[in-house]
Amino acid sequence: xxxxxxxxxxxxxxxxTASLLNSRPDDASSALHDVATAYPDVICVxxxxxxxxxxxxxxxxxxxxxFVMGTTGGDPGAMQRAMGPDVYAVIAxxxxxxxxxxxxxxxxxATDFPGAFEGYQLKVVESHQSGKADTSGTAKALVRxxxxxxxxxxxxEDIEKIRDADQSQARMxxxxxxxxxxxxxxxxxxxxxxxxxxxxxxxxxGRRVYAEGTVDAVQFIHQRRRERTVQRSFNMIDVLRQNAxx
Amino acid sequence: xxxxxxxxxxxxxxxxTASLLNSRPDDASSALHDVATAYPDVICVxxxxxxxxxxxxxxxxxxxxxFVMGTTGGDPGAMQRAMGPDVYAVIAxxxxxxxxxxxxxxxxxATDFPGAFEGYQLKVVESHQSGKADTSGTAKALVRxxxxxxxxxxxxEDIEKIRDADQSQARMxxxxxxxxxxxxxxxxxxxxxxxxxxxxxxxxxGRRVYAEGTVDAVQFIHQRRRERTVQRSFNMIDVLRQNAxx
Numbered sequence: 001x002x003x004x005x006x007x008x009x010x011x012x013x014x015x016x017t018a019s020l021l022n023s024r025p026d027d028a029s030s031a032l033h034d035v036a037t038a039y040p041d042v043i044c045v046x047x048x049x050x051x052x053x054x055x056x057x058x059x060x061x062x063x064x065x066x067f068v069m070g071t072t073g074g075d076p077g078a079m080q081r082a083m084g085p086d087v088y089a090v091i092a093x094x095x096x097x098x099x100x101x102x103x104x105x106x107x108x109x110a111t112d113f114p115g116a117f118e119g120y121q122l123k124v125v126e127s128h129q130s131g132k133a134d135t136s137g138t139a140k141a142l143v144r145x146x147x148x149x150x151x152x153x154x155x156x157e158d159i160e161k162i163r164d165a166d167q168s169q170a171r172m173x174x175x176x177x178x179x180x181x182x183x184x185x186x187x188x189x190x191x192x193x194x195x196x197x198x199x200x201x202x203x204x205x206g207r208r209v210y211a212e213g214t215v216d217a218v219q220f221i222h223q224r225r226r227e228r229t230v231q232r233s234f235n236m237i238d239v240l241r242q243n244a245x246x
Numbered sequence: 247x248x249x250x251x252x253x254x255x256x257x258x259x260x261x262x263t264a265s266l267l268n269s270r271p272d273d274a275s276s277a278l279h280d281v282a283t284a285y286p287d288v289i290c291v292x293x294x295x296x297x298x299x300x301x302x303x304x305x306x307x308x309x310x311x312x313f314v315m316g317t318t319g320g321d322p323g324a325m326q327r328a329m330g331p332d333v334y335a336v337i338a339x340x341x342x343x344x345x346x347x348x349x350x351x352x353x354x355x356a357t358d359f360p361g362a363f364e365g366y367q368l369k370v371v372e373s374h375q376s377g378k379a380d381t382s383g384t385a386k387a388l389v390r391x392x393x394x395x396x397x398x399x400x401x402x403e404d405i406e407k408i409r410d411a412d413q414s415q416a417r418m419x420x421x422x423x424x425x426x427x428x429x430x431x432x433x434x435x436x437x438x439x440x441x442x443x444x445x446x447x448x449x450x451x452g453r454r455v456y457a458e459g460t461v462d463a464v465q466f467i468h469q470r471r472r473e474r475t476v477q478r479s480f481n482m483i484d485v486l487r488q489n490a491x492x
Binding site: 109189 | 486
């Protein structure tokens with residue numbers, strides 16, 4: 001656990017990156033109380049294991065610390081209830097702003113134009129490092145949007161997962177130096193008569209894009225806290241939208 | 247000029263496909279008056295030359311005929327003013343519903359998340375049959391949305407046009423039997439550090455997708471006219487949205 005300096009105190013947010021998973025709850029709580037006392041403007045950045053998401057949110061809530069949490073697990077409702085009156089948070093399954101924007105766009109399409117891809121066939125391939133066991137959450141979310149737009153005969157189980165280095169390079173074009181950490185996705189939609197096709201790809205190497213989104217989320221939380229907005233729990237769509245208002 | 251049968255009269259729309267470009271205006275007007283008298287439910291389908299769009303809209307307006315017009319030219323304001331009280335129309339530069347949906351999604355993204363692709367580099371290649379001289383209007387529209395989202399150093403003049411059969415096949419994968427009629431588009435967005443990339447493709451062979459969209463537009467106009475809606479001028483977004491309401 002390390003706090004990145006009081007030099008940012010004042011108008012800039014102070015960021016604390018927390019690894020609470022291996023701490024006993026009492027130790028973690030005590031440590032967070034000390035941090036909150038020394039650095040009242042601190043914002044915790046938390047990429048914890050899904051199974052610890054709620055425990056950590058409870059700790060931040062009880063110590064009055066605002067936080068940015070990247071998690072695909074936990075109970076968001078319980079997290080919001082645990083947030084004390086001065087706690088602000090961004091809780092999001094994906095911090096990559098551009099991918100969140102793409103996902104949001106497809107959700108808007110699905111809501112506004114539910115029959116736009118009626119009868120189209122879908123094919124989805126995603127490639128990740130071999131350590132990732134589950135199917136991409138983003139791919140699942142996009143598939144649900146395509147289903148709403150009328151895509152036939154495709155469930156999230158039909159998403160093809162590549163977890164093999166050779167396949168990742170040969171089929172998806174993943175650079176050799178990013179085999180250990182990447183997220184490549186290709187979606188192909190084809191009309192029933194095959195005269196029309198659409199392809200969407202979102203390909204990420206490394207972790208930088210998530211770090212950039214996290215910094216934006218921290219700045220967003222810092223600003224909302226300064227303004228003491230009534231809404232205190234946000235997601236990355238809220239972070240993205242802020243640019244439209246300024 | 248040929249009307250597709252009175253057998254569709256009643257609950258179904260009657261469609262008239264018009265080739266007025268080579269007619270003298272008086273002859274065309276007289277012919278349309280005859281058609282309107284014989285088939286009061288007729289809906290004209292018009293894929294005219296841009297230079298004739300307003301002339302034709304005036305003719306439909308003066309004879310009380312509703313119409314579906316696919317045009318990238320003309321003065322839409324003048325067309326709307328020419329529409330008599332019982333005239334309903336869909337006027338659209340592109341009748342391919344799925345491409346219109348994609349374009350709408352990117353416009354929504356650009357409005358809601360204007361900074362989402364800040365600093366990203368863009369590359370656009372489009373391929374069409376050799377007879378098409380101008381740059382794809384859809385590509386230009388999408389580029390404007392990407393610009394709004396913060397894409398740097400790219401203007402619509404930077405769109406690469408392929409009008410050569412060999413290039414179309416080799417670089418874009420256009421099937422040999424569709425060289426004479428196709429519309430292939432690839433947009434590639436890359437982050438400043440090149441660790442993140444997005445690719446969007448929309449590829450059309452032949453004309454079927456436009457015909458299908460036209461049929462949807464005719465049915466839409468027929469329905470609005472039956473309901474005598476106050477709004478009488480529509481575009482393909484309106485046609486797409488109707489599914490969301492039913």
